[in-house]
Amino acid sequence: MDVPATGNDVKGGGVPMDNVKEWFGYDSLAFFGKVNASISHELKNVMAIISETTGLLGDLSEMARGGTPLDPDMLTSSTESIIEEIQRGFTIIRQMNRFSHSVDTPVVSVDLMEILDLVRNLSGYLSFAGKISLHAIDGVTPMATTCPFILQAVIYQAVVCSFQNTGPGTKLELSILSQNNSTWRILFDGFCPKEFDVFPDDRIKRMAASIGVSIHSDREANRLEIGVPVSMEGLAAQPGAPEMPAEEDSLRNRP
Amino acid sequence: MKVLLVDDEQKFALMLAKRLALRGIEAEVFFSGEKALDTVEQGHRFDVAILDVKMPGIGGIELKRRLGLLDERMKFVFLTGHGSKTDYTTGALEAENYLPKPLQIEELIETLNRLTDRPPGASDPDG
Numbered sequence: 256m257d258v259p260a261t262g263n264d265v266k267g268g269g270v271p272m273d274n275v276k277e278w279f280g281y282d283s284l285a286f287f288g289k290v291n292a293s294i295s296h297e298l299k300n301v302m303a304i305i306s307e308t309t310g311l312l313g314d315l316s317e318m319a320r321g322g323t324p325l326d327p328d329m330l331t332s333s334t335e336s337i338i339e340e341i342q343r344g345f346t347i348i349r350q351m352n353r354f355s356h357s358v359d360t361p362v363v364s365v366d367l368m369e370i371l372d373l374v375r376n377l378s379g380y381l382s383f384a385g386k387i388s389l390h391a392i393d394g395v396t397p398m399a400t401t402c403p404f405i406l407q408a409v410i411y412q413a414v415v416c417s418f419q420n421t422g423p424g425t426k427l428e429l430s431i432l433s434q435n436n437s438t439w440r441i442l443f444d445g446f447c448p449k450e451f452d453v454f455p456d457d458r459i460k461r462m463a464a465s466i467g468v469s470i471h472s473d474r475e476a477n478r479l480e481i482g483v484p485v486s487m488e489g490l491a492a493q494p495g496a497p498e499m500p501a502e503e504d505s506l507r508n509r510p
Numbered sequence: 511m512k513v514l515l516v517d518d519e520q521k522f523a524l525m526l527a528k529r530l531a532l533r534g535i536e537a538e539v540f541f542s543g544e545k546a547l548d549t550v551e552q553g554h555r556f557d558v559a560i561l562d563v564k565m566p567g568i569g570g571i572e573l574k575r576r577l578g579l580l581d582e583r584m585k586f587v588f589l590t591g592h593g594s595k596t597d598y599t600t601g602a603l604e605a606e607n608y609l610p611k612p613l614q615i616e617e618l619i620e621t622l623n624r625l626t627d628r629p630p631g632a633s634d635p636d637g
Contacts, residue, residue, distance in 0.1 A: 296564070296591050299591035299611055299612070300519050300522065300591050300611070302611075302612050303519070303522050303591060303611035303612040303613065304519065304521045304522045304525065305612075306611075306612035306613065307522055307525035307526050307529060307612070307613065307615075308521075308525050310525075310529055310615055311525055311528055311529050311532075314529055314532050318532070336521060336525070340521070382518070382564045382565060382566050382569075383566055422566065422567065423566035423567065424566075
């Protein structure tokens with residue numbers, strides 16, 4: 256487990272830690288709560304299946320006491336089902352653990368693919384979620400020094416916003432490209448919110464701006480682009496960081 | 511008694527159907543509200559619908575409303591893995607009965623018996 260940085264440590268290329276701590280305000284707490292609620296729902300489903308399966312085994316035992324022969328195939332399939340659900344439960348708990356520890360060190364060097372992978376898993380617990388496929392750059396690990404928790408929140412809300420409109424059975428393709436030496440571009444192809452002006456809302460804009468992340472959407476291409484600085488060097492980490500301008504159509508004008 | 515069981519958690523639904531079958535209750539299982547609606551629209555009739563509240567596509571609350579339009583005699587039981595206060599309030603208003611997951615099977619059987627005036631003794635696994 257990482258040891259949280261304390262006091263006036265400096266992390267992330269010169270961002271004062273006291274400022275970083277201020278980012279974890281109500282919006283972050285709300286995101287944390289929302290994700291944990293969906294995880295607990297998923298765990299309840301796992302427990303419900305285990306409960307019904309053990310209940311069935313109990314039923315079969317009662318019947319055997321009454322003289323009904325036990326069906327070995329049903330015993331085997333029930334046991335296998337319990338084992339599968341326990342494994343599923345462990346996987347969910349591992350994701351929950353990764354997510355929980357993402358607040359340990361507010362600003363840290365992270366592999367952006369790992370962030371995307373975690374968001375893909377966490378959003379998969381939502382009943383309306385579609386499928387997310389991730390595309391990495393061959394031979395390159397997209398490392399960035401950033402606040403993983405806030406970046407997760409921004410990416411997660413983008414995914415939620417799209418899937419809330421498109422629903423299960425749809426697909427989002429996430430890929431990471433290098434824009435230049437200072438920025439990673441995370442592309443969401445298939446991004447399709449109900450209205451393009453609902454994402455990012457002011458809350459997401461504030462969170463993104465606080466870590467220097469930019470958000471642009473292209474309605475015609477059904478694409479969202481999130482720009483993540485490789486480093487937070489020189490970034491004024493303030494809760495009231497300037498809002499990003501609305502740049503809905505800016506991608507179309509890019510070379 | 512004929513039961514319509516709709517839950518997107520496939521293993522849970524199948525397992526519950528097996529347990530109901532051991533108690534003499536025939537449950538037809540659907541993993542989506544859309545498929546369940548199609549079946550009732552085709553004229554299949556059920557005494558009780560057991561519906562998961564949170565499902566992709568048509569959720570349990572909306573499904574109850576649409577099933578009720580097709581068959582006003584159908585009774586409803588809601589299942590949920592959430593159990594938040596809002597869910598509970600919504601479920602309690604929308605259905606005669608609302609049961610949290612993980613289920614207590616005897617509680618479900620009692621509820622089904624009460625809704626359909628089925629004799630309580632019919633709930634024995636080997637009866």
